[in-house]
Amino acid sequence: MRFLVRKLPAIIAASALLVSLSSCAAGPGGIDGCVPSIASGSNAALVTADGTFGNDPKASFPTPLVAAGASQMHVISDGNGNGKRVAPGATTVVQLTIYDGKTGDTIIATNYDNAGALFSAIDSTPAFGAIGQCARVGSRVAAVGTAGDLIGDGAIQQNSLSLAADDTVAIVVDVQSVYLGKANGADQILKAGFPSIVLAPDGRPGFTFPDPKPPTTLAIETLKAGNGAKVEKDDRVVLHYTGVLWDTKKVFDSTWERNAPAMLVATSLKDNPGGLVPGFAKALVGQRVGSQVIAVIPPKDGYPTGQGPSTVPDGSTMVFVFDILGIE
Incomplete structure (x- = not known):
């Protein structure tokens, strides 16, 4: 980058x-x-x-x-x-x-x-x-x-x-x-069926997957519940995130690996070409600063066919864990 x-x-x-x-x-x-x-x-x-x-x-x-x-x-x-x-x-x-x-x-x-x-x-x-x-x-x-x-x-x-x-x-x-440098909200109990998340001291997540078959519908859970400002649609939000492919268990994108959080617009690319995949946008809007969220995004809520990066094949289920660090 x-x-x-x-x-x-x-x-x-x-x-x-x-x-x-x-x-x-x-x-x-x-x-x-x-x-x-x-x-x-x-x-x-x-x-x-x-x-x-x-x-x-x-x-x-x-x-x-x-x-x-x-x-x-x-x-x-x-x-x-x-x-x-x-x-x-x-x-x-x-x-x-x-x-x-x-x-x-x-x-x-x-x-x-x-x-x-x-x-x-x-x-x-x-x-x-x-x-x-x-x-x-x-x-x-x-x-x-x-x-x-x-x-x-x-x-x-x-x-x-x-x-x-x-x-x-x-x-x-x-x-x-x-x-913020990492999510500072209160720890929440994660429901069954999601990957288990273990955090390094600096906040970066590690993943353990429970089942070879991913969910077929968008699944969102809060890992840490922050009490900061609420993210509204079209806000410019500062995030740390890691994206993993469910099938291969490989990281395809991570701000943690770059030591540089990202500023992203909280809207779907269906509404704004500069926006997020629809499942990520749904998981982000309504959350609060200080929160950490996990989202399992099935293909229908991911990249449109042929529009994803080379690291995300068509038909992939993506798993994101993201920390909401602030709103511009």
Whole structure:
């Protein structure tokens, strides 16, 4: 999945100053009791940004930067200081720009004219969610480290970036919104006939199927009952989900595997080409934020013949478990 969508022109001129980045001896420091996975550091504080929040940050820093240790972060600005804090593991919406540490040139950025990108604020690569850990909504945060640590080899290749893993990059992140990281509702008793679900500590589901024959009608059950806002038709909803084929027991799609929740429209593709398969839409509308739901979707409530992805053959029964993390 491509997460960065446009390149920006270079805006920084290189200087002759060499700055070496070293790791903080004491590890990550806490921010009002919240401990980020990326330590704050004085070298990351060299990054400044004059652009307005939610727009091209127009960042500058002395060049070349050389990352000689662990990645570092620094809060450039915290907005009005009253925004909700991004707890580790939460889902965050960000705009970001990546700069070449050697030259100061812009490498790539999200599209500031559109909605921000969704990432989990966890210790992983890409680290775009982790950079905002413990910052408040409305904050602008800088991070400096190697491309391998902050972007990851897979994302470098996927976005065709001219970077080696040990090249230094500076990233400026604007934290626009925060949502749940996983369902937090009360556990419910699952009826017989559904796959058994076991959750990993981070919330991702594992499946055990009870019977070789799937149900022939749409079956929906609540695994965790949240008490947040109710999902209405056409809402834009933030979800974590995993989809499994009943016949093969194989995962065909999972936001958990991408470490990036999805923003989906709560409507059927019968009503909106950008919507969901009808069974998923029926399972989603009327549920509350914080809930986790399982839906067994027979072919008649799934993709129309010939319109599903290659990973979902015609006639498949799909099983989705999804966490409702928020409503835009």
